[in-house]
Amino acid sequence: MNHPVKRIIGSALAIAAIVAGSAGVAAADNDNGNFPCNPSGKDVAYCNAKVGDIVDVAIGDVAPTQPSVGYDEIDYKLGRYTLGKDAINKKFDDWCADSGLVAVASAQPNATLQDASTFTCQLAPGAETDASRNDMKTVVVGPHGKLYMADGHHALTSFWETADGGPGMHIRLKVVGNLSNLNPSGFWDTMVQKNWAWLYDNNDQPIKPRQLPSTSR
Template identity: 30%
Template sequence: MKRVTPALLASLITVGFSCSPFSYAQTVKTLNVSQIRPTQPAIGDDEVNYKVAKLQNDHKALFDEFCENIGAKGVKTFDSQSSLAQPTSFSCLAAPGTDAEDVKSAVIAPDHHIYLTDGHHTVSTFRALANNQDFPFVVRITNDFSHLASMDRFWSTMQQQHLTWLEDPQGKPVAATQLPQQVGLQAMQDDPYRSIVYFLRGIAYDKPDQAPPFLEFYLGSWLRSQQPVNTQQLSTKTGYMAYLQQAAARLVAAPGGQHSTDKVDSPTLSQLGQRQTVNEKKLNKLAEPGGKLSLLFKEG
């Protein structure tokens, strides 16, 4: 098995850009992270900021996660000066794409840009950790839609196949032409409900093995209608924790057959993994030292 050296990684990156604009023969593609386009308008900023806080002072964990997410198993070499923005400053245990199932999915559009269909929070986290400097990233192409006649046809197909979420954080429709041009905190809107649902995973719901597409956004839509958030409340750890406690209790108490939105074809709460009881132990851990909320609010 090949091991990734700085020279090999550099050559892989060169190969990724040697075609015009991409070689479609391979499933796994390497491109600059700034070239990846989103298929949704928003992310949960607090989820990303928590992950940044978790990784920014742990270089081993950071490069391990990065190497794993590009399908390269884990980190091999790094030092205190290593940076995602300097690919030759660290190396992975295997070539990018070796473990293709670990690579985030994307599609190719008729405009020949690559659109991310999974991993918006992961990409945003790595970009924040790189201080928004560019770096090579690897995606797994699941569909090549470059043959479609137009971008309108592309977005229609994406909606039919549940590969895009075209609603803003207020639940209002968003035209595909209004989507950001890049993935990241600086480019995308903040959806606080998306972060709330992330923190409630394993507490008020368990993600099913065969989860409906955009599960977290559906649960976020339900919370927005049932327990509107006061952003001021989320500005302190105490307020955030109080909201999560209330949201968890409300979610597990709701009828399992209730639809997550006002659309009759939207997934029900049961289909979204609604728990019958709140996992109080896991909920309380959020605010303990080293817990997710403690790290988010930089309390260690």
């Protein structure tokens, strides 16, 4: 988790872009038994994900687990991406590091985060090392196979808000827990216990899971 949190998510510059469906988040306060994966659901592919697995996902398909973020880091990243003072734009370097591939090695003149084939990282997917995997942003598999952010809210918000990012941009994330067999209340209890969720607003007042962002900006 990234602390301290400062600004409510959901503003014009918001991690509300990284969302679960509103019905799914609202249901998280109810305890109606187990929520096994639906074979026809779009998230079913993650139901059997194991701790340590790497998943390639669109950032818009990852749900937030805290209501606000500190924007100094995000503003710095966006400024760095925009200024273009680096030989290879820092956004590609960040993508490679966050994806477990160390750093950017090269980029085409028209390289874009929307197409990972336009730039290369120091490691190829599948060649990750223990050290490179330690730098990855992480997710937890929740009820119905939904992915929830464990660490990386600032990084994914920055990628969402950069010009060639957005909800459809893909990134590789490491699975640190699979809680898909738990009911919603058990899921959120475990998320908080393991410090994978921060259910407090920017005034340090507790919130319910249903109060987490559930719509795009």
